[in-house]
Amino acid sequence: MAKVLIKGNEAVAEAAIRSGCRYYFGYPITPQTEIAEYMAKKMPTVGGLCLQAESEVAAINMVYGASASGVRVMTSSSSPGISLKSEGVSYIVGCDLPCVILNVQRGGPGLGGIQPSQSDYYQATKALGHGDMQLFVLAPSSVQEMAQLTADAFGIADKYRMPVLLLADGALGQMMEPVDFDALKFTPEPEKPWAVNGHGGKRKKNIITSLFLKPEELEANVLERDKKYKEVDANEVRYENYLCDDADIIIVSFGITARISKAAVNEARKQGVKAGLLRPITLSPFPSEILNKLADNASAFLSVELNMGQMVNDVKLATECKKPVYFYGRTGGSLMSSDDVLDEIKKISGGLK
Amino acid sequence: MKEFSVLEFKSDVIIVVGHFGCGKTNVSVNLAEYLSKDNKTYLIDYDNVNPYFRSADSRDYLSGLGVTVISSDFANTNVDIPSVSPLVYTALTAAQNKGKVIFDVGGDMTGAISLGYLHDKLKELHPEVLYVFSAYRPLTDTPEKAYQILKEIEASCGFSVTALVNNSNTGAATDLSDIEETDGYAKKLSEISAIPLLFTSYMTEKAPDIDGEVLKIKNRTKILF
Secondary structure, eight states, X not given: OOEEEEEHHHHHHHXXXXXXXXXXXXXXXXXXXXXXXXXXXXXXXXXXXXEEOSSHHHHHHHHHXXXXXXXXXXXXXXXXXXXXXXXXXXXXXXXXXXXXXXXXXXXXXXXXXXXXXXXXXXXXXXXXXXXXXXXXXXXXXXXXXXXXXXXXHHXXXXXXXXXXXEEEEHHHHHOEEEEEGGGOOOOOOOOOTTOOSOOTTSSOOOOOOSOOSSHHHHHHHHHHHXXXXXXXXXXXXXXXXXXXXXXXXXXXXXXXXXXXHHHHHHHHXXXXXXXXXXXXXXXXXXOHHHHHHHTTTOSEEEEEESXXXXXXXXXXXXXXXXXXXXXXXXXXXXXXXXXXXXXXXXXXXXXXX | XXXXXXXXXXXXXXEEEESTTSSHHHXXXXXXXXXXXXXXXXXXXXXXXOSSSOGGGGHHHHHHTTOEEEOOTTTXXXXXXXXXXXXXXXXXXXHTTTOEEEEEEOSHHHHHGGXXXXXXXXXXXXXXXXXXXXXXXXXXXXXXXXXXXXXXXXXXXXXXXXXXXXXXXXXXXXXXXXXXXXXXXXXXXXXXXXXXXXXXXXXXXXXXOOSSEEEEOOOOOOOOO
C-alpha cells in the first residue's frame, strides 16, 4: 500500500492503526463517520477493538479507561459531539493520561450544519473542559498531513502524558488525496510504568485519579502540570513559514483555509504585492514568538479563518499589536475562494500606500 | 485496447455500485454524459450514505446536456437524513419507454441496501449492475478484498453484479503507468469473481496500453476550493 487515494478521515484511521492504536471508541456524526467505518473494518484484522459507544460521553470515558490501562487509544467526533466529550477530556487531563482526539469541525453553534468550519478554535485552544487545563492542538492542512500528524499525535500524547487534539474540518475529512503511507514517521510507544493494568503483587499499586482531597495537594498537582505546559510551549511549536521573511502583508491561517490563502499569496506576489503565509501547525502551543518577530518588519497581518474571528485575537496577542491585525472569514459551512482572500490582501495593501 | 461504447449496454437501466470512494459518482456522471447524446437520460443520485460528494453536485452541468438528475430533496442541505425521491418511479417508467436510467448508489453494502426498496420493480427491467473498483483505495488494495466487498454488496441489495469497471486512479496525479499497473489486478478480480471486465476508465490524455476496452472520462468531482 505505497500509494493510495484516500479521504482525510480514512487517513487518520489508517495512520492511527499504524501508530499502534488498537482501541477506538466513537459515536457516529457527519462529517467524520468514515473513521468509525474504517476502524470497524480494519481493527478486527489487526487484533484491535472498534466499539460504537452509546454516546459521545460514553466513548470518551472508554478512552479514559483504556488510556489508564496503558494502551494507545483514540476517539473522534465532529463539533457537537466534541462538546459532549468535554467533561471526560477534563478528567483525562486531570489524570495526566495520553490519548488522541479528532475533531472534524462542522458549522455551529448547536446542531449547526454538516459543512466545514473552523469555529471550534476557541473551544480547542482555550477550554475543551473545565479547570486549569490545556490540550496539545495540531491543525493538519492536507490529507498526507492528516496521516502524519495523527502519527505525531500519539508520540506527543505519550511523551507529555496529555491529550492531543487534531483539529480538522469537514473539507479535510471528506476530500481525497494521494497519500504515501510508507513516508510516515512513527514514534515507538514508550514503557508506561504508571498504567493501572494489574500489579500482580509484584509492584506498588498505581492510582490514577483527578480527585484531590486537600486543596494544597491539588494546587501542587496543577503547578506540576503547568511546568509540562511550559516545556511544551518551549519545545513543540510548529509552523510553516511561506514567503514571510520579506512580506509586507502576512496571512495567518491554519488547516484548509491555509491552502486557500497560499493560492492567494502566490497570486498577490504575481501582482506585485509582497504577501506571505504563516501557517500554525500547532495551535496550542501557538507560534507567538515567530509572529512577534515578523511583526517588526511586516506592515500588517490578516487572519483568515472559517469563523467570525477567533485566532485573530491570538495573533494580536502574539504581535503585541505592533502592526494592524485584520480578519477575514466565512462561517456556517461556506468556504472562501482564493480570490476572496486576494481581494482582502489588496484592500489592506491599498490602505497601506 | 479498444474504446468502450455505451451502445454496448444491453439494458436501459444501469446500476453503479462499489466500495466507498472508488469513483462511482464520477463514472456515473460520465456515463450519463455519453448516454445523453442519443437518449433521454436520467441520473439518479441514490447515495444515502455520503452527503458530501454526489451526483447532485453535477445537476446544473448535466441539465445543460438534457440529463434529468433526480436526488433526495435534502441533497446538499444540512439535513443529513437518508431519503429517496418519489421521482425515481418517474424515471423507471421512462426506462420502459426506451429512456436510459443510471443509478449512482452509495458505497459498500451500507449504501447498496436501499436498492432493496426498488428490488421487485428493478428486477423486471433486467438492469446492468456495474461494480466499480479502484486498486488505489486502501480497503480494496487486493483483488481478494475487492471481491469480498462485491459479495457483501450483492448480498445487501439482492442483485448480482453483471460487469466490472476498473476505475483505479490517484486523482489528478494519475499517470498512464498507474492505470496500466492495475490491469493484472483487474483481470484477477474478473477471474475470481467470474464476472467480465467491461472497461477500464482513464482521465489521462492518452489511453492506457492494455488488453481490453477503455473509456475516457473527465473529472466531474465537485471542487471544494
